Amino acid sequence: MSSSSPTSALKIAVIGSGPSAFYTSLDLLKTNNPQLEIDMFERNPCPFGLVRFGVAPDHPEVKTCQQRFKDTSEDERFKFFGNVNIGTDLKLQELVENYNIVVYAYGSGSENKLGIPGEDHPAVINSKDFVGWYNGDPAYKNLNVPLHKVKNVTIVGNGNVAIDIVRILLASPDSHWSKTDITSEALETLKKSTVENVCVSARRGFLDSKFTNKEFKELLEMEKEGIMFKGWSADHFQTFASKIKLGRIEKRRLQLAQKYSDGGQKVSGKSWELEYLQTPVEFIGDTSDPILLKETVFQQNSAIMNNDNKIEIVPTETLTCKKNELVILSIGYKGEPLQEFENLGIPFDSKRGKIPNIDGKIMREDGSFVTGAYCVGWIANGSTGNINSSVQSSAVVAATIMDDVEADGSLLDYKEGRNKIEQLLSERNIKNISWDDWLKIEQAEIKRGEAQGKIADKITDYEEMLDIAKRS
Ligand code: NAP
Numbered sequence: 001m002s003s004s005s006p007t008s009a010l011k012i013a014v015i016g017s018g019p020s021a022f023y024t025s026l027d028l029l030k031t032n033n034p035q036l037e038i039d040m041f042e043r044n045p046c047p048f049g050l051v052r053f054g055v056a057p058d059h060p061e062v063k064t065c066q067q068r069f070k071d072t073s074e075d076e077r078f079k080f081f082g083n084v085n086i087g088t089d090l091k092l093q094e095l096v097e098n099y100n101i102v103v104y105a106y107g108s109g110s111e112n113k114l115g116i117p118g119e120d121h122p123a124v125i126n127s128k129d130f131v132g133w134y135n136g137d138p139a140y141k142n143l144n145v146p147l148h149k150v151k152n153v154t155i156v157g158n159g160n161v162a163i164d165i166v167r168i169l170l171a172s173p174d175s176h177w178s179k180t181d182i183t184s185e186a187l188e189t190l191k192k193s194t195v196e197n198v199c200v201s202a203r204r205g206f207l208d209s210k211f212t213n214k215e216f217k218e219l220l221e222m223e224k225e226g227i228m229f230k231g232w233s234a235d236h237f238q239t240f241a242s243k244i245k246l247g248r249i250e251k252r253r254l255q256l257a258q259k260y261s262d263g264g265q266k267v268s269g270k271s272w273e274l275e276y277l278q279t280p281v282e283f284i285g286d287t288s289d290p291i292l293l294k295e296t297v298f299q300q301n302s303a304i305m306n307n308d309n310k311i312e313i314v315p316t317e318t319l320t321c322k323k324n325e326l327v328i329l330s331i332g333y334k335g336e337p338l339q340e341f342e343n344l345g346i347p348f349d350s351k352r353g354k355i356p357n358i359d360g361k362i363m364r365e366d367g368s369f370v371t372g373a374y375c376v377g378w379i380a381n382g383s384t385g386n387i388n389s390s391v392q393s394s395a396v397v398a399a400t401i402m403d404d405v406e407a408d409g410s411l412l413d414y415k416e417g418r419n420k421i422e423q424l425l426s427e428r429n430i431k432n433i434s435w436d437d438w439l440k441i442e443q444a445e446i447k448r449g450e451a452q453g454k455i456a457d458k459i460t461d462y463e464e465m466l467d468i469a470k471r472s
Helices: 019-029 049-053 060-073 092-098 127-134 160-170 173-177 184-191 213-225 234-243 248-260 387-407 418-427 435-451 462-470
Strands: 010-015 036-041 078-081 101-104 124-126 152-156 197-201 227-229 270-275 278-286 289-305 311-323 326-329 361-363 369-375
Touching: 010 019, 010 092, 019 036, 019 049, 019 060, 019 387, 036 418, 049 060, 060 078, 078 418, 078 435, 092 101, 092 418, 101 387, 124 127, 127 160, 127 184, 127 326, 152 160, 160 184, 160 197, 160 213, 160 270, 173 184, 213 227, 213 248, 278 311, 289 326, 369 387, 435 462
Parallel strands: 010 036, 010 101, 036 078, 101 369, 124 326, 152 197, 152 326, 197 270, 227 270
Antiparallel strands: 278 289, 289 311, 361 369
């Protein structure tokens, strides 16, 4: 028999503190259930995940969602536990035992790989590391990017992360970046940068570009700042329209490229280009400088129309070499299972790097659901979608949770929740960061930023964050 009653408390643990974790919490708190308790666990001393460590510093408007997340923290039913690593500081089993529901919202922690020779060369950098470095993720603060030695950078993959990186590499550190919250270290490195050209390379064709038109247009418009798109000749554009019927988004993308193309002329100053239908097969190091590449070998691909009238990409025998001293792999991210998943019977799709689920409800291979286990965000859907799209998907997951709680009384069985967890942390002498602690760190960052004329100067050292949190 279930030990629940209509007034039983619903105790929820959320692992992760990025946008999906917060939007799901916000939606759950909207239910006005006074018996609800949401505890959010974050391994970093600071919250916000991708909003803090992923969004480009020149897109502060995207980060305004942090204000909404602060509203969550003001709700007494919500508690933030920063600097708590699930798996080491607390076992996942302890969360499963002490909460009615566990929401997995810890994102995609590792990156896709190409699996080709030279991928481990120091001049082949993953976008995750690079983005984390300029956004102040302490894990990447020592990434020494030798931009002062580089003229040509190739970015493999053409999603919006690649577009962000083009802006980072080419926009002026003084007029474009200096007032943003880009880290001081990254700003200094950009000031010494000798990068002149960035090539964004993709395995498929222009119409399959992964970047969105908004981000494409923003970058094209940076010609006002002297950042030129190399573009193509008029003949090149003829090849598109004749082949397939274009949708609205594709037409717009083509119009934008046409408008800003310089006819394939050589441009002076800083420039960027888009290259298509090529797959990297080897990165070749520079024998005279071990931290640089000499070139990248690409296999050329061909786009053919298959029997279903769909475009198919097939490799050809042709190999080409592109001179570039640095490559940034921007080919998407992959989630990893938590250590205890197997023991606790929580499934994981290793191929896709995500937790199998329906509307957030974690589903085993046999189609049954894991009771009280939900996932949201990139760990649920793969590394796709921006902050706005997480609003909608989080609302779906929150609604699924509330529907299940209503349908299954056993989900309200008594659990110890927060009291037990605080006791465990105290016994283990783990100094978790509360929301007030975090506000102290945030204030220190704003103050440091003010002194430099920046929105904020992010602290990139865990110990320093913990020291600030300890101050009264
Ligand atoms: P993405 O949009 O999925 O793009 C990944 C790119 O990598 C694609 O061009 C893909 O090519 C390529 N790729 C993957 N595997 C490859 C392989 N083995 N060999 C060669 N190329 C490969 O990922 P992302 O740029 O990391 O962005 C992640 C999500 O964050 C996206 O939804 C993005 O829109 C979002 N985001 C949004 C913003 C914004 O709104 N401003 C900013 C940053 C990120 P194929 O297309 O051929 O698979």
